Amino acid sequence: MTTLDVSALRTRFAGQVVAPGDDGYDAARALFYGGHDPRPAVVIRPCDPNEVADVIALARETGLDLSVRCGGHSPVGHSVVDGGIVLDLTHLRAIAVDVEERTVWAQAGLTAGDVTRAVAEHGLAIGFGDTGTVGIGGITTGGGVGFLSRKYGMTIDNVLAAEVVTADGQILQVDAGHHPDLFWAIRGGGGNFGVVTRFQYQLHEVPEVVGGMIMLPATPEIVHGFLREAAAAPEELSVIVNVMPAPPMPFIPADVQGSLVVLGLVCYAGPAEEGAKVLAPIRALAEPLADFVRPITYPEMFLEEEGEGEYHPTATARTLFADELDLPRIAQVLERLQNAPAPMRVAQFRPLGGAISRVPADATAYAHRARPFMVNVASFLDGPDTRAEREQWVLDTAAVVENGAPGAYVNFLAEDGPQRAREAYPGATWERLTRVKRQYDPGNLFRRNVNIPPAG
Missing domain, CATH: 3.30.465.10 (Uridine Diphospho-n-acetylenolpyruvylglucosamine Reductase; domain 3)
Structure with missing residues (x-):
């Protein structure tokens, strides 16, 4: 491996250079998700686009692997590279x-x-x-x-x-x-x-939304009803339906904690009175265990928890699309969630459609415009020895719910990313992407990602 002269790099770059042994090195290499312990040769935080170009030049000169970091939320740790150069955009904040x-x-x-x-x-x-x-x-x-x-x-x-x-x-x-x-x-x-x-x-x-979290008991009929109502609702409503064990939160009754619940995140981008009418059928599915949905400002939809920096979950997951989520299929998923080996596991359902589906499939590199549901299945790990068991549970559960053409949303791809890149970018989308890659990155310098190799 090329040995970097860190002193020379500090002279070369006006932006921050962080190397092993420096204060802040461990924070600079930390990732949101656990299970990764990369030790980059250097982390460089450029002060402008010219310095970004210079970091890229350094990677070409040295042959070291290059990773690009924004928020550090890559499920498989693409944001940081072991033994290589991390181009950290943190200081570009205009x-x-x-x-x-x-x-x-x-x-x-x-x-x-x-x-x-x-x-x-x-x-x-x-x-x-x-x-x-x-x-x-x-x-x-x-x-x-x-x-x-x-x-x-x-x-x-x-x-x-x-x-x-x-x-x-x-x-x-x-x-x-x-x-x-x-x-x-x-x-x-x-x-x-x-x-x-x-x-x-x-x-x-978007001056105001009707949004927040609503928690309902988890039965096949309630989950199916939630998804049915959300998919049929005006497009002002977007929801994320998580089916998971109730976490030990103060507002959740002790006898409910640990049992399966529907934790719905809802956002109605319209007047409060209309939002209440649209959400009424969802609230009518069951007596809510908790209901924090109310008129709020849009930034309040982002529930940023205190101490988040210390939370590094380790999980195995699979992302997919489904054309139909009928009651029997939902019932099978809930049965698998009920009998799962992991204390914490989740099946997440996102009704799509609306404005997403009105964009032609070839207008951008996201080609899944017509798919009505995105689904994510995840199981948290208790240690490395539980990985194989949890991975198999995730695969088997995903197989129950997946229907229609194979597909994947690239931002949620996990360990299976290299094998499923073609599902993220099907058919003509893949071919066009490889041609653009050949034009702008023929040497595949940018490969710490769900990689698209240059054509030819």
Whole structure:
């Protein structure tokens, strides 16, 4: 392995250089998910796009593996590389809101929560995912499915332009009229084509939502009813339905804790009175065990917990799509959840449709526009010796619920990412992505991702 001269790097870069032995090294290499212990040769936090290009040049010069870090939420730790160079965008945090045009330029060191709070000061919003601490770079380039998706589309559907630093060090301004193939590829194709240093997003007027968490008992009829009502609701409503053991929270009765419940996260992007009417059939499914759904500001949808930095869950998971979630299939999933080997396990259901499905399948690198449901199955590990058992449970449970064509959402791919890349990017999407990869990264420098090799 090439030995880096850290002193020379500190002279070369105005941005922060963090190396083994430095204060802050362990924090700089830490990831959101547990089970990873990478020790990079160096972490460099550039101060501008020119320094981003210089970090990329350093990776080319040394031959060391390069990873790009925004929020550190990669399920398989792609954000940090053992023995290599971490290009950490943390210090790129500029943001500029144009209230009149309803747009924002945001640098990729910002989190979803940062941008959401900044634009909310003007009654505006851009939909990211469902977690405020994720970096906007990763979630945007992978697609972005979240609380506003059925009303305003995925995050990528609201990207107007971007600044991209390519493998050869060029700093490109891309949009529909400039480098259109690259602009197409970074909207869903992940970090395969360059380092996006800033995005321009279209914003929407969202002064208030009806949102929060509602907890119901978990029976097949209630889960099926929740999904049926949510899928048929006006597109202002987006929901995430988690079926899981009730966590030991103060507001949950002691006799309920540990038993299966439906933990629903709901967001109605419209007037409170209309939201209450739309949510009434869901509330009528059963007496809620807890109901925190109320008129709130959109940033309050991101439940950022205190002490989150100390929480590093280790799990095995599978992401998939389903065309139909009928009652017998839901009943089988609940039976498997009831008898699962892991104390903590979850089946998550996301009704899609609405604005997501109105975008042509070939308009971006996200090709699953017509799929009505996204499903994620996960099982938490108690230690490395439980991995094989939990992985098998996840695979068997996913097989029960999966129907329709194989598919995967790239931002949720876990250990199975390399094997399932073609499911994330089916058919013509894959072929076009490999051609764009050959043009902008023929040497596959950007390979710490769900990798798309260059054509040929």
